[in-house]
Amino acid sequence: MIEYIPFIAVVAMILIGLYAVVFRRNLIKIVIGISIIESGVNLFLIMLGYREGGVAPIFTSLPPGTTYPPEMVLPVPQALTLTSIVIGVAVLALMLSLVMHIYRKYGTLDVRKIRRLKE
């Protein structure tokens, strides 16, 4: 049971993020919601990378006397997570700069007051 807790956390984070995006009226809170979804997905990828009894894939810091241990893990999920984080930074910066411009234009961050594109 205890090994499922991180996956429950992943689902919870994604749902919280979706709730914020769908039901919150403040643009900054929508941005925060997307960040939470992203953290949930990143946590999911990191969870997949965990191998019980695995060794970090750094050859020079292995336990003494070993050469190529079979328990050395392939660091693909970590690499994926890093890429995802880098992309997340770019998306976050872009969204915040858009929010800045919207605030300058309309003087508010409330979605209901800035909706000009209807129908």
Added chain:
Amino acid sequence: MTVLEALLQHSPALIIAIPLLSAFLLPLVSRIHAKVRDVFALVMLGVTSCFVGLLASDVLSHGPRIYIFGAQNLRVPLVRILFEVDSMGVFMAIITMMLAIIAVIYSWSFLHQEDGLDKYYTLLLLVVTSALGMELTGDIFNFFVFLEISCIASCALIAFWVTEGEALEAAFKYIVVSSIGALFVLFAIGIFYAQYNALNIATLAHLLLFTFLDKIALVILLVSLGMKAGLAPMHMWLPDSYGRAPPSIVLIIMSATLASFYGLLRVVFTFYGNVLTTSLRFSLPAHVVIGWILIALAIVSILIGVIMALVQTDLLRLIGYAAVAEIGYMFLAVGASIAALGTSYATVALQGGVLHILNDAVDIGLLFLVAGAIYYVTKKRSLDDLSGLARTMKFTTVFFIIGLLAVAGMPPLNGFTSKFLIYESVYQLNPILSIIALLGSILLLAIFVKVLYAAFLGPELPGLKDVKEAPKSMLLAMGFLAGLAIFIGLFPNLLLDTLVKPAVSALLDHAQYISMVVGGL
């Protein structure tokens, strides 16, 4: 090895690398002179097109190619990033390059008074890179990275007219929708990696067992890629961003949208190709369920697209809704071919759908360019403020009529060829679908004839007395698309035989796609 062979061997990498490198060289080049920058962007896209052409001619005659990044051969476990290029990917790459070159030619005059154009061209080249990457890659995670690049760069381009509040709103909507879509794609990738320890599309398709988690991943991928492709009911970002971005940008965003559509095709036909005939509950095969869901959403898209286009007064937004309807036609064809997988009319439907990707790019692109030309000379968007433009803008009027007839699927033009294939094949699946599709086309014709009367014919408004014809480069771009529309309409078989049929057979033949990688291990 001759030089040509070496270039051909490395062309999948170069097709990505050249636009990427020129995107980052552009800020430096544009310091020399504005003219140099414009020419540089066009020349680099031209060089890339040469490589696409080279690759296309080889792939169409000799079958798919793979390209391994950073190593000479494949090794187990497969951690390398692979590009796997087949006829379908090449077909999409040709469409992307065509749209990109036309957009650059068009923006020469359309945007020459704006500033910040160095960043504009950088972002444009980045979107082109990402669309090409999505179309050529053989790695699902790589696909996600290119998807995100296209989201970020297109969002910044939609907000190009940053002083307009509506453009900002459209861009914000776009980035929210597409970043959530992309994150869910990543979630699905995580599900695959958890089960099969692989990220390569061919390897995953080979290993796929269609477990419960795979079904969840399929639903997530269909929803998020459908959202990016503008399928109803997740279409709401599309008319907003198409209607508010500069029309030259719409072509570029359209190439990214079509690349997402291609991703969806790849997921269904290649990724799940092995398991599509598996029975689900009540002994319903999986492909029937997926196909009919796609058909239902496609019908909703067509209806929403035409009904919402009827009530619009903003010309660009109206064409945006017409674009939703056109995407509905593509999904209708694809859904029908999935639902009827294995029959002969399924292949015809898929041919119609794949050809409609090109026709949609040509027709909707042409209409957007015409609307952009009207906006350029009059600075007005609303149909209420436009009248009698045919007197002064003769060429633009002719191009608009060509675009109108093509979108509505009238015989001598390209829209007819693909729509006829769609009606014909969908009729064999269920006649009602065909009737709805025909009805949608007729309504599209009515809508655009209304626009023709409102904007081009009718009395001359006093505010529009000194309107001139659009500049030459814009006319050139529109003329190219109009010529293409007529050409495809007159010689559809030429295109069907050389490009579309190989693309469709590459899509349906997932075993070959898989064996290219798995057989080499």
Added chain:
Amino acid sequence: MSEMTKIVKTTANILFPFTMIFGLYVIVHGHLTPGGGFQGGAIVVSGCALLLVAYGSSWVFDHIKDKRLATFESLGAIGFITIAFLGLVFSAVFFGNFLTGSGTLFGTTPATGSTLSNFNTGGVLPLMNFAVGVKVIAGLFVIVLVMAHASSIKEWG
């Protein structure tokens, strides 16, 4: 962002060099230890953000031109792709690692097993880390700078 008190400034003065050194260490040791161009660049930029908080955005804006930072960002990206192209030229495959095992710059083959890290290994990976580091430092610093500057404009809203 406006200027802060002398205490904050002095603390920032002391901390700034350490942050810089740590960030640069993470960048140059990217091929040996966890980290690399992006992580190290983010650490360096956090040091720059510290200066921004302590000295105010107008002071930093007077001393650093965002145009120049944008040029550096382009140069970082160009460097990265150029190295990938060099792989095409020297080892006949795009992104090929043509320096590893060559005995020249970063070209030593590392000993396996538990040894001390040999800095002179990794082939083109350290070079790519440098390029990414330059790009990330310039890019993130532009973002932080522009946002801080925008928040100091009073007539908004």
